[in-house]
Amino acid sequence: MRSRRRRKPEGVRAWTAMAARAGYGARGFVYLSVGLLMLASASGLGGQTLGSQGVAPWLASQPFGRLWLILLGLGLWAFVAWRVLQAVWDADHEGRDWRGAATRLGQAVSGLVYALLAAGVFELLDEVGPRMAAEDIAENQAKAAILLGLPFGDIVLMLVGLVVLGVGVGNIVTGLRVDFGEALSCSEHWRRRLCLLARVGYTVRGAAYLPLGVFVLIAGWHARAAEVRSFGSSLEAIRQQPGGGWLVGVTALGFIAFGAFAFIEARFRRIRPPKTLSLG
Template sequence: MNQILIKPQFEWGARIGYAARGIIYLLIGGLAVMAVSGGGGKTTGTKGALKSLLDEPFGQIMFGLLALGLFCYSGWRAIQSIKDADNHGNNAQGVAIRIGLFISSITHLLLAIWASSILLGFGSSGSSSNQGGLITHSWGQWLFGIAGLAIVAAGGAHLIKGWKAGFEKYMDIPQSQRVWAVPVCRIGLISRGAVYCIVGFFLVSSVWIAGTGELKSIGEALSWLRDQPFGAWLLGIIAVGLFSFGIYSSLEAVYRRIDR
């Protein structure tokens, strides 16, 4: 097995990044649970969850720390992809996983830049977009269609990882905590995978059926769930699952195996 040198500061950066992602999903899931139970919450995505902090005591400090954590997480994802820190290899499956990690690095970098711009007072709060200019070109339609399929594929990977508990080979969860931690992690991954599949389906259908190229957010996917038959139950289940994914990410911050 190939080994690379993970410097201590990179290891700490990775753990800070996992913790930041965990807090964000705890907020997303918690707000959605409150929305279902009538506690005053709302269905929102990553940007909405972050912005919900700004009106809280010490909210700007927490907002800034999470932005820093997102930069750390983006950097760690880049190391995972480029340096193959988890030894996925160079075969077709390994390359596909590493490409996915690199895309995750870019998306979290953009989220971190957005959060920084909000903190500095010149950012935009928009969460979805209609890429009308690109969709008028045939290559734009294919681009957005492929992006939608990639999101669905990422969701499917989460579903499989959660169902098979594939995360265990990357984590050193103490035996005393496995009885609750492993089921929570599995539920969290499956729930996030389901939401990703919905978001990807939205994008594919908007491109190839409606021809709009409209990119939906996690919050909009949750709102769509709420409007379905038995929507309150569906949203409640997924909300608890996303909260569980926040716990999973928080556990990664502590128990993720980052070989040095």
């Protein structure tokens, strides 16, 4: 009886670690795909498709495309579960001081973002089509219109824009300051080289969020939902500027670096599931 009790927690921890690694792999697949699609678009090979919404149509057009989408959605939900363990049960042992609390808050926000992305993947199973980008913008603008219709809706929309900007700045700071090698179980020789991917990926990803945050902030300031854009259309707006193709290309390389490092985390990250799921 005692041996069974010991095996059960170990089994749960093993499955938790496996789910976390699957989640990191799914995140890597998303960003690597987005980066490649953006790179193709910036070089004139991929049409006008930019941003994370381009992944679903591309996947759907591949053999067993719907199966790919289902597996991607399940992987993202696994990553969301891992973020919950990190944020609520401190799986990474960040502690309860202000730095640890800030890190866990960031993990919670990240979990929420990936939960929305995972839910969107399953929603897209019945909606994938050539007009998806336009529908994505229209949906965001409809949500913005609802916010603007509420009391102080313009202020709420501006706060949303500030949150997006904050996420972008937070990623840039993370990329510049965090020692990513601490969480990798590989030699010091490889840690130094692999961490460069993380620094480039996080910094560029943070910079890519800034245009979207500015669009939402301006929309709230002017109280016009029509100014709200999707992430892909924000990148498209950048591409239309002088030298914008180069900027989008650099962003694409940063996303590829971020996705590649997520695959590295799926293999080498130290996964330390909490021994108990107690809130105390």
